[in-house]
Amino acid sequence: MADDRPSTSQRVKGHTLRSEGKAHAADHPTNITMARRYGWEGFGLCSCGARSAPALGSDYARKQWHRRHKADVLSTQEDPT
Numbered sequence: 910m911a912d913d914r915p916s917t918s919q920r921v922k923g924h925t926l927r928s929e930g931k932a933h934a935a936d937h938p939t940n941i942t943m944a945r946r947y948g949w950e951g952f953g954l955c956s957c958g959a960r961s962a963p964a965l966g967s968d969y970a971r972k973q974w975h976r977r978h979k980a981d982v983l984s985t986q987e988d989p990t
Contacts, residue, residue, distance in 0.1 A: 913955050918976055919979070920978045921982055921983060923956065923957050924956060924957050924959075924975075924978070924979050924982060925954050925956040926953065926954070926955060926956075926971070926972065926975040927953075927954040927955070927956060928954075929968070930953060930968040930969075930971040930972045931951075931968060931971075932949050932950060932951025932952070932964075932965075932968075932971070933952045933953070933954050933960075934951050934952070943949075949966075950964050950965065950966045951963070951964050951965070952964050952971075953965060953970075953971030953972075953974045953975055955975060955978055956981065957982075959978055960974075960977075961974040961978075968984070
């Protein structure tokens, strides 16, 4: 199913996708580590602490999640003018 939310590839201060979208596993709610193998199902992590939910099946899907996450962040920021 396609997600119709807007996405952005622009840089947003404080929001960097960790490990270029490689899978991260949660072996404990407070301990999220890089998965042992690349390309398998795992979470996308942003430097702000946001985590994709649910776990995603590819690096591409995690990058797409991060683009949507940044768009959500930008849409909630107040217009400085």
